[in-house]
Amino acid sequence: MTPTDSRQSEPAERISSGLVDVLTDVHGAGDVTVTDLTRVPAGASRQTWAFTATIDDRAHPLILRLDLPGAREDSSLLREAALMRAAGAAGVASPTVLAAGEDHPDIGGDFVVMNRVDGETIPRKILRDERFASARTRLGAQLGHSLARLHRIDPDTIPGLPDEDPLESWQRELDSIDRPLPTFEFALAWLANRRPQESGRALVHGDYRVGNIIVDDDGLAAVLDWELAHVGDPLEDLGWMCVKAWRFGGAGVVGGLCDLDEFVGAYEAGSGATVDRDAVFWWQVYGTLRWGLICVHQAQRHLSGATRSVELAAIGRRVSENEWELLNLLGAHV
Template sequence: MELEQLADPLAEVLAERYGAGVQIRGLRRGSGGASRVTCGFEAVTAAGEAHPLILRLTTQGVMAGGPLSQEAALMRAAGAAGVPSPEVIAAGDASSELGAEFVVMERVEGETIPRRILRDPALADVRPLLAGQCGEVLAAIHRIPVASVPQLEQTDQLEAWQAVLDAIGEPHPALEFALRWLTRNRPPARRSVVVHGDFRNGNLIVGPDGIRAVLDWELAHLGDPLEDLGWLCVKAWRFGAEPPVGGFGTYDQLIEAYEKAGGAQVDRVALRWWEMFGVARWAIICVMQAQRHLTGGERSVELAALGRRVAENEWDLLRMLP
């Protein structure tokens, strides 16, 4: 369905929340990849009250991560657990009026672009607090009752990403060496919790008061809580800044806030393992994205440039080895 054709069925969906006569204004496409479209718009009630909203829509025949219905359930469960999350206004499957799986949520104002979060003078006062806030938010995420999101699955992340690299069949000796080290030095298993799966600078909405919302739950699963903390510390998400946590804070700030907020005690050796796993995972994702370009699946300079970053991640992995 073309964008201009979404207005009427979207109004029909939102009538339950905003009443008959609701109008859709300013529907425009924003960010989104091959699997999902993101649009901003306003729902205007019959009384003239405007509600800024976001629509996420699954494109036909393509799926990445979990379904949007799962993402909507996660955001609702996260909000109930105290995680700053956009309110879910409506959600539906492919049999809905929109003809595709969708979720409508409130639009949260703030900054999401990492380089601005790290450099904008308007965020200078809150920037030193962000690592601690991340710790508090992650502790809340890991408190989400597993029973509230029964559709989440648990998989061995190291085996899963090794299988992805094997399936591509492209030789990367340094990456393979690091994966072998990770396999031989795996830390003891911890109690499984809800893991966001992509918690990092770039998936947070930040304002002068701090973190306002956590976005992009499509990679959520059950697993080790340190996976989220390690991923946040991956060098790629520092965007050229020195501080190891998202480019804005220290390990101590993150860990102390996480534990104080009720998160499990952090084993720093295990955290280092998960950070290293995160670098390897990002390297494999870069290989995947470059392959999309090289095989002609999606010609893109951006995807091709990600292929160059594989070597950067391999260098980081080699430097992290003890």
């Protein structure tokens, strides 16, 4: 083994040792081994590792989630674990959380261990591969029904959920950026002047979209990535699904999959609510602005040296894409 190979293997060996300790505690007495620990190249704000845990001669394919170095101070994997548990109890397709903890010396910080759900997460494959042709015909409605179940979760059962005015929080974010972004300023003013009446207060997933779900041959297999969950207007999640960035070249306004009526109709059927389509458009504009500002933030993490990452740097170029999309959206609504 070369010195470089040795340095690369050390974190995996240390994490494997920590996982053995954690899973032994969870399952009590028994023989636990961890093999095939592999870093999965997915996500810009979390580390994801796939591995196999053999417990008393039975193999279990599992996933480990970790915070990245330099992650935001308000990030909480323990809250994410609580959300996945609540989602599963509410009938939302979700991985099963096996263990969660904070500041583990070997694993490397806060962590969540969950079962590995078979299926596809890559949007291009979900939207184009023949394997998912049948799943695509039902996926838009499944996402609407699932979101209705999600919004029935009592947010008071999840400690520490952020709850603040969305426009005020993004105004602060915009004010903190050290370069002019006039399109974002214009969009924020448009949103402030046309804000719809709040439809209610609910648990909002915050990143409900293609790319944060697992799809199998039957359609929706799991909802992932709860790190941006908060308390807010449930229509925020519907508008976020309509943001152009999450269509990945697909024709449907909802995640490249279907039109708004199919998605919202399924949500209405599952929730019993009547959805104001104009309010969904407002949240679509809000979501486009929000994603643009997140792109600025992610690029700054790389540029500042807090987290050196080609992926974070590449996200920075999407700032201009969101500026263009905002101008297109607002062109007929000034």
